[in-house]
Amino acid sequence: MGQIVNEVDTRSRLDPDRIKYIAQSFAWPRGLYWVAYTAWFAAFRFGRVYWKDSEGVGWNAVWDLASIAVPFFVSIIWIPKYYTRRFGVFRPKPGPMPNPWTTKQKLLFFLILGCYYLLGITLDHLTHSTIDPVLLLSPFFLLAVVLVDPWKKLRSMPEITLVVVSAILLALVALVPLWVPDAVRAQAFWRALYAATPAVIGGLTIGLFDHITLTRLIPKLPAEDDQ
Amino acid sequence: MSETSSQLPSPNRLIHEPARLAILTVLASCAAADFVFLQGVTGLSKGNLSVQLTNLEQAGLVMITKEIIDKKTRTTVQLTQQGTEDVEQYWRTMDEIRARMAGTEKREGEPSSQFGTNPRTQPA
Numbered sequence: 001m002g003q004i005v006n007e008v009d010t011r012s013r014l015d016p017d018r019i020k021y022i023a024q025s026f027a028w029p030r031g032l033y034w035v036a037y038t039a040w041f042a043a044f045r046f047g048r049v050y051w052k053d054s055e056g057v058g059w060n061a062v063w064d065l066a067s068i069a070v071p072f073f074v075s076i077i078w079i080p081k082y083y084t085r086r087f088g089v090f091r092p093k094p095g096p097m098p099n100p101w102t103t104k105q106k107l108l109f110f111l112i113l114g115c116y117y118l119l120g121i122t123l124d125h126l127t128h129s130t131i132d133p134v135l136l137l138s139p140f141f142l143l144a145v146v147l148v149d150p151w152k153k154l155r156s157m158p159e160i161t162l163v164v165v166s167a168i169l170l171a172l173v174a175l176v177p178l179w180v181p182d183a184v185r186a187q188a189f190w191r192a193l194y195a196a197t198p199a200v201i202g203g204l205t206i207g208l209f210d211h212i213t214l215t216r217l218i219p220k221l222p223a224e225d226d227q
Numbered sequence: 228m229s230e231t232s233s234q235l236p237s238p239n240r241l242i243h244e245p246a247r248l249a250i251l252t253v254l255a256s257c258a259a260a261d262f263v264f265l266q267g268v269t270g271l272s273k274g275n276l277s278v279q280l281t282n283l284e285q286a287g288l289v290m291i292t293k294e295i296i297d298k299k300t301r302t303t304v305q306l307t308q309q310g311t312e313d314v315e316q317y318w319r320t321m322d323e324i325r326a327r328m329a330g331t332e333k334r335e336g337e338p339s340s341q342f343g344t345n346p347r348t349q350p351a
Contacts, residue, residue, distance in 0.1 A: 016252075019252060019253060019256050019268065020256065022256075022268060023256040023257055026257075087263070087264055087267055088260065088261045088262065088263030088264030088265070088266070088267060089259075089260065089261035089263070089264055089301065089303065090257055090259075090260050090261075090264050091257055091258040091259040091260065091303075092257055092258060093256075093257055093258050094258065218267040218268055219267070219270075220267075221266060221267060221270075
């Protein structure tokens with residue numbers, strides 16, 4: 001089937017993996033929805049740490065309200081409209097979607113997760129550095145998760161670049177105490193960034209990763225005058 | 228080889244055409260999809276997609292619904308019961324052809340078949 005190429009209009013290939021990925025992407029909130037949800041979480045965590053140390057008490061409440069309201073409206077108004085305009089309407093089949101993860105991939109994922117935490121805890125006990133070992137290992141975790149991705153075949157350079165850049169940024173955040181001593185303890189900004197980092201790992205990168213794949217698999221068609 | 232080829236089952240010609248096969252494969256993966264979505268996924272031009280959908284509707288394989296949303300017409304397409312059955316049958320036929328060809332090639336020591344695989348029987 002991968003070899004069956006549409007000979008009439010050659011802009012697209014009839015690849016079963018591509019169609020399965022698209023069907024699954026539209027079956028539940030993914031891509032930009034994850035970006036909106038995790039942006040809220042990151043902003044909320046950031047506010048909790050940052051505004052706590054600030055002078056203006058009222059800012060805390062304003063920040064909390066804005067960090068919930070903005071992503072909420074974006075996810076219920078802007079994102080559905082954008083998806084409809086950009087990709088059209090897709091109504092998923094009723095019932096559960098087939099799980100793309102094989103047993104091997106699931107086992108590998110949990111193995112990576114287990115090793116990640118064990119290594120983090122061990123490093124924490126062994127070192128007396130101000131660097132957070134769990135945060136320091138997070139870039140490797142991010143790269144490892146991408147390695148067990150069931151849709152690995154469909155990913156391309158932009159997605160891989162995004163993950164590598166995110167991994168480098170995470171590593172830089174983790175290593176901040178090396179060149180700014182006690183930054184994470186003394187400065188609210190760095191403490192807040194540390195607190196918000198898990199959201200960056202969990203949602204923003206993966207959400208954008210998914211969205212870039214989707215926009216690449218369903219390219220924007222050139223405008224036609226024939227209709 | 229020629230003996231085997233003469234015995235091969237014939238796939239449904241209406242479905243076998245690449246543009247229509249692309250449309251039906253996308254529709255088989257969902258409950259319904261609109262014109263914009265089908266155009267994006269299949270990569271067909273508006274004119275071609277429109278013609279192919281009309282052909283499929285006339286053959287009773289798809290059902291087309293038009294509705295006005297925000298002063299714009301939205302064309303929604305879904306497979307009919309007959310369409311679902313015919314697509315399933317088409318892939319069964321293709322699997323059968325591929326299996327027979329693979330058997331023949333194995334006997335003759337030739338490389339693997341050029342035919343595609345049924346997306347419904349492939350593991351995700």
